[in-house]
Amino acid sequence: MEIKKGLRYAKTHEWVKVEGKNVRVGISSYAQEKMTDIVYVELPEVGREVKKGDELGVLESVKSVSEFYTPVTGKIVDVNKNLENSPDLINSSPYDDGWLVVLEMKDETEINELLSAEDYEKQISETA
Amino acid sequence: MNYIPNLEFKEEILKEIGIKRIDELFSDIPEIVRINRLNLPDGKTEMEVKKEITCTLKKNKRTLSFLGGGIYDNYVPSAVKAIIQRSEFYTSYTPYQPEVSQGMLQAMFEYQSMIAELTGMDAANASMYDWATSVAEAVLMCSRITKKNEFIIPKNIHWEKKSVLRNYTKGAKLKIKEIGYDEKTGEINLDELKSTINDNTAGVYVENPNFFGVLEENVADIKNIVGKTLLVVGINPLTLGIIKPPGEYGADIVVGEGQSLGSPMNFGGPLLGLFACKKEYVRQMPGRLIGMTKDSDGRTAFCMTLQTREQHIRREKAASNICTNESLCALSAVAYLSLLGSDGLEKIGKELVSKTKFLADEINKIDGYKAPLFNSCHFNEFVVKTKKDTNRIHKRLLESGIDAGIILNQHFPELGNSMLCTVSETHSKEDMLRLVDALKEVKDV
Numbered sequence: 001m002e003i004k005k006g007l008r009y010a011k012t013h014e015w016v017k018v019e020g021k022n023v024r025v026g027i028s029s030y031a032q033e034k035m036t037d038i039v040y041v042e043l044p045e046v047g048r049e050v051k052k053g054d055e056l057g058v059l060e061s062v063k064s065v066s067e068f069y070t071p072v073t074g075k076i077v078d079v080n081k082n083l084e085n086s087p088d089l090i091n092s093s094p095y096d097d098g099w100l101v102v103l104e105m106k107d108e109t110e111i112n113e114l115l116s117a118e119d120y121e122k123q124i125s126e127t128a
Numbered sequence: 129m130n131y132i133p134n135l136e137f138k139e140e141i142l143k144e145i146g147i148k149r150i151d152e153l154f155s156d157i158p159e160i161v162r163i164n165r166l167n168l169p170d171g172k173t174e175m176e177v178k179k180e181i182t183c184t185l186k187k188n189k190r191t192l193s194f195l196g197g198g199i200y201d202n203y204v205p206s207a208v209k210a211i212i213q214r215s216e217f218y219t220s221y222t223p224y225q226p227e228v229s230q231g232m233l234q235a236m237f238e239y240q241s242m243i244a245e246l247t248g249m250d251a252a253n254a255s256m257y258d259w260a261t262s263v264a265e266a267v268l269m270c271s272r273i274t275k276k277n278e279f280i281i282p283k284n285i286h287w288e289k290k291s292v293l294r295n296y297t298k299g300a301k302l303k304i305k306e307i308g309y310d311e312k313t314g315e316i317n318l319d320e321l322k323s324t325i326n327d328n329t330a331g332v333y334v335e336n337p338n339f340f341g342v343l344e345e346n347v348a349d350i351k352n353i354v355g356k357t358l359l360v361v362g363i364n365p366l367t368l369g370i371i372k373p374p375g376e377y378g379a380d381i382v383v384g385e386g387q388s389l390g391s392p393m394n395f396g397g398p399l400l401g402l403f404a405c406k407k408e409y410v411r412q413m414p415g416r417l418i419g420m421t422k423d424s425d426g427r428t429a430f431c432m433t434l435q436t437r438e439q440h441i442r443r444e445k446a447a448s449n450i451c452t453n454e455s456l457c458a459l460s461a462v463a464y465l466s467l468l469g470s471d472g473l474e475k476i477g478k479e480l481v482s483k484t485k486f487l488a489d490e491i492n493k494i495d496g497y498k499a500p501l502f503n504s505c506h507f508n509e510f511v512v513k514t515k516k517d518t519n520r521i522h523k524r525l526l527e528s529g530i531d532a533g534i535i536l537n538q539h540f541p542e543l544g545n546s547m548l549c550t551v552s553e554t555h556s557k558e559d560m561l562r563l564v565d566a567l568k569e570v571k572d573v
Binding site: 040042063067 | 411436442445
């Protein structure tokens with residue numbers, strides 16, 4: 001299980017990659033492994049404004065259904081449409097092809113409130 | 129399921145769980161609310177019970193009934209009863225375990241396939257409680273899909289359906305708006321539909337045939353007005369051998385009452401809520417869904433599917449709080465539809481239309497009666513309007529063993545003295561003429 005360095009993580013297992021004013025969001029490899037085979041993804045509409053911690057969408061695996069949340073406040077500018085037909089991308093490539101949404105940040109300082117890869121690793125080793 | 133009494137092991141069981149007397153199990157219930165004994169008469173022998181029940185049943189009167197309005201007295205072939213009474217079906221419990229329930233699961237899969245095909249939808253669930261709960265769940269589903277909170281229904285649907293709808297949508301804070309019917313045809317008032325629909329409308333519900341038995345001719349216009357808003361259509365499945373399935377005129381969700389497919393009226397239940405939708409909405413569909421799959425040896429097998437929408441997995445975020453279905457009634461529907469086939473369904477539909485027309489025309493000939501009240505095509509029921517007091521007419525006819533139908537005065541005061549008369553294929557020409565003659569004889573009301 002890989003915890004990719006250089007990304008920021010939320011306690012609820014989303015990763016965040018800063019791309020200028022935007023952030024790309026996905027779920028960690030730890031989370032996809034726990035969920036097992038993901039069969040369906042419900043994504044939010046582009047243009048919606050969200051506050052940090054709001055529900056963004058739903059991931060459905062053969063065993064469970066989980067919500068995923070936005071790690072930052074902002075506006076949704078893109079969603080990964082490939083997931084509609086290939087939700088398994090989240091399992092096979094959680095940090096690249098399996099990204100979920102891109103948000104335009106309202107307050108860039110919120111990034112500092114998120115966990116580093118090391119702290120996230122510590123969190124999951126404590127709960128494991 | 130078999131009932132296996134374990135009384136001979138009572139002492140052993142008590143010892144195992146560490147108590148002396150059974151009463152100790154109830155120690156959490158306060159003394160004050162407990163009762164020592166029920167004031168019941170002594171037990172009776174089988175023979176005595178049988179005698180008593182037979183005497184009570186003799187008090188029942190068999191009437192010639194023209195009741196309908198959602199539950200219908202269509203003939204149930206004996207083969208349907210024989211099939212559903214097989215103990216593998218009759219006593220089987222909820223089919224959560226596919227390894228022991230293949231027969232029931234396959235039957236439910238066949239049921240879903242037939243309902244989907246009949247309605248022109250992509251998928252049907254394994255049934256809801258009844259038509260009313262199907263409508264209510266469809267309204268909630270439209271709101272989940274569109275994230276909007278207003279819904280439009282026709283004024284002329286059964287009042288009990290409206291009551292169930294109010295119960296289901298109260299917590300979700302949905303606003304239900306009613307639109308009227310055309311005074312001449314009894315069909316949806318299209319102008320009212322046009323002016324009521326707005327950006328907050330999650331969906332529109334129409335019935336075809338509607339509560340007055342009227343078949344909607346303007347389905348294409350309705351779809352045009354509804355546009356991208358969701359269209360929910362309520363149906364009587366017996367019509368679908370002769371009229372277009374709602375899937376062909378743009379329905380997104382189809383609901384209906386399946387009782388007429390092989391279940392008796394039973395004084396109002398159990399019923400069978402039909403529920404089908406387009407594939408794109410299947411994850412928002414309430415209730416159980418049976419899917420076809422392959423087992424570990426590659427053989428065709430059946431199992432419950434998309435259960436992650438459901439309460440036992442998704443808890444408070446479930447698509448619906450329904451945790452069951454009407455398996456036995458759905459099984460009756462499968463048996464019934466299989467026996468009828470598409471030819472049979474067409475034949476029964478045509479027979480109902482022509483018998484309904486015959487009865488309406490005959491009643492219309494009686495002085496002081498108008499039938500059907502609405503100038504349009506009717507399926508198996510129609511509104512009769514009269515200058516006389518319908519309550520008294522109904523009472524008088526009951527005395528001579530005829531239930532003339534549902535009195536509408538109270539529920540649709542704008543119609544004045546009116547009744548809803550329903551015909552089934554069990555009514556012979558003589559039966560219908562008996563009603564006509566009885567109506568003629570009632571003069572002094």
